[in-house]
Amino acid sequence: MHISSLIAGSMLASYVAGHALIISLQGLVDGKNAGPMGQALGYDRAVPLNGQDLRHVPIFDQRSIATWNGCGKNILTGTLQPARVVAAQAGRGEIAQAKAGGQLFMVLHQVNGDGNGPFTCAINTDGTAKRGSFKKVDIAKQVPGQNPDLNAVSATNHPLIVNLPANLECTGTFGTKENVCIIRCQNFAINGPFGSCAAFQLVDELKSLFRRGEGDDAHASVKTKRQEEVGPEKKEPEVGKGATDADIARLMAGFDTTTKKVKRQEEVGPEKKEPEVGKGATEADIKKLMSSFDTSTKMVKRETSEAEKVEDTVKALTQGDAVPEKQLNKLRTQVKQRIRNGTLANKAEEAGRKYHEKKVRLRKAGNWKNKSKPAEKKGN
Numbered sequence: 001m002h003i004s005s006l007i008a009g010s011m012l013a014s015y016v017a018g019h020a021l022i023i024s025l026q027g028l029v030d031g032k033n034a035g036p037m038g039q040a041l042g043y044d045r046a047v048p049l050n051g052q053d054l055r056h057v058p059i060f061d062q063r064s065i066a067t068w069n070g071c072g073k074n075i076l077t078g079t080l081q082p083a084r085v086v087a088a089q090a091g092r093g094e095i096a097q098a099k100a101g102g103q104l105f106m107v108l109h110q111v112n113g114d115g116n117g118p119f120t121c122a123i124n125t126d127g128t129a130k131r132g133s134f135k136k137v138d139i140a141k142q143v144p145g146q147n148p149d150l151n152a153v154s155a156t157n158h159p160l161i162v163n164l165p166a167n168l169e170c171t172g173t174f175g176t177k178e179n180v181c182i183i184r185c186q187n188f189a190i191n192g193p194f195g196s197c198a199a200f201q202l203v204d205e206l207k208s209l210f211r212r213g214e215g216d217d218a219h220a221s222v223k224t225k226r227q228e229e230v231g232p233e234k235k236e237p238e239v240g241k242g243a244t245d246a247d248i249a250r251l252m253a254g255f256d257t258t259t260k261k262v263k264r265q266e267e268v269g270p271e272k273k274e275p276e277v278g279k280g281a282t283e284a285d286i287k288k289l290m291s292s293f294d295t296s297t298k299m300v301k302r303e304t305s306e307a308e309k310v311e312d313t314v315k316a317l318t319q320g321d322a323v324p325e326k327q328l329n330k331l332r333t334q335v336k337q338r339i340r341n342g343t344l345a346n347k348a349e350e351a352g353r354k355y356h357e358k359k360v361r362l363r364k365a366g367n368w369k370n371k372s373k374p375a376e377k378k379g380n
Contacts, residue, residue: 019111020143020187022196023157024293027098027206028105031247031281033289034206038096039089040106040196041071041080060186060193065122068184069131071197082129082182083174086199090175096200101166103243103280104183104200107293108143108160119143119195121162121185127172129182129197137183138163140280141248157293159248159286160185170202177201249284310335 022040026033060072071080089095098104108119119142122134141161162183172180179202186195281289310332323331 019192020194021109021111022106022160022185022198023109024107025096025183025198025200026105027096027200028103028161028243028247028281029099029206031103031243031250031285033105035097035203036093036095038198038200039094040198041082041085041089042074042196060184060195065120065134065136066132068122068134070129071182071184072195080197082127082197082199086127086172086174086180086182089199090177090180095174095177095180096198097203097206098164098200099204099206100164100168100202102164102206103140104162104164105243105248105281105289106160106162106185106198107290108158108185110143110156110158119160119185119187121160121183123164123168124182124184125168125170125172127170127174127180127182127199129184134184137165140243141286143187155294157290159290161243161248161281161286163280168202170200172199174199179203243281243285245280245286246282246284248281248286248289250282250288306336306339309339 021043023043025038025040027035060068071082071085073079086095096104119139120136121139122136124130124133125135126133139161140163141159143158143160162185168181170179170181172178172182174180180199181202182197182199184195184197186193314328314331314335
């Protein structure tokens with residue numbers, strides 16, 4: 001195992017982890033919020049979105065969509081099992097709804113400051129999230145990549161919108177909810193990937209959260225909180241094209257930008273007939289959709305001792321690999337030197353990428369040994 005690659009990879013793991021998770025999802029009708037607001041697997045509202053608490057951020061083991069399996073694990077919950085978590089969400093009314101051929105709007109919370117885009121999203125149609133069952137979907141609004149201070153933490157929210165296939169069929173059942181699919185979105189963080197799974201129900205008709213015919217100002221007057229029943233439902237027209245950037249901006253107007261927490265959807269009375277879903281959400285719609293989320297970036301320097309940084313760096317990289325103690329001590333010495341002279345991060349991204357590519361290549365060839373140290377034999 002090459003020392004420079006170890007240092008690069010561990011630096012990325014410790015300081016630029018790219019942690020991110022989905023904190024909200026909802027269907028769109030003509031670029032407007034529609035149906036109940038869903039919650040991603042693993043997300044816990046009790047965990048502060050402050051750029052430092054990573055307990056509820058899911059991490060995945062697979063990068064290639066063909067090998068995607070399950071919904072990952074986090075520190076807070078452990079392995080995130082759809083059969084248990086989604087069933088509980090169904091009982092609480094935390095499953096979003098969407099229409100085939102429509103769009104699904106998600107709010108992606110970026111925890112760390114390295115920039116967590118781009119994201120890849122894929123859908124499992126039977127609700128099992130089993131290996132090889134995810135099919136990639138097109139992304140209408142991507143999460144941007146950023147390059148701020150590597151030794152900093154940022155907390156901000158981004159819109160992430162996907163186009164659902166017109167021929168999509170969901171067959172999963174959780175509690176009383178039928179026709180449920182699971183969407184999984186993840187980035188390509190070198191020590192991840194990070195992201196989330198979230199369940200949504202495919203429906204033929206979708207309830208709107210807004211009164212129609214009152215102009216765009218009417219949307220701003222509706223505080224976006226979790227969707228409760230909104231009165232008698234009228235039949236919706238068929239879904240056409242996805243929401244435009246203007247629609248997305250209007251969607252964001254229903255959110256309060258001074259807070260980080262998703263507010264519950266207030267009841268808005270009897271529903272009026274929705275217009276046909278045509279254009280996709282616009283940037284203006286996205287701005288309104290995101291207005292209840294704090295989209296500012298918070299930068300917080302980490303206060304850690306040199307010894308802690310060295311050990312964090314070494315542990316993050318050598319996890320799962322059998323590294324001799326002599327090699328570990330040599331690694332500790334070099335990491336300490338690089339921290340002191342400020343060169344630890346200089347070639348980290350390039351070296352880390354090469355290390356990962358080599359690891360993937362050798363794994364495919366069956367030559368990569370990624371095993372724990374053999375158990376010591378007991379003395380006779």
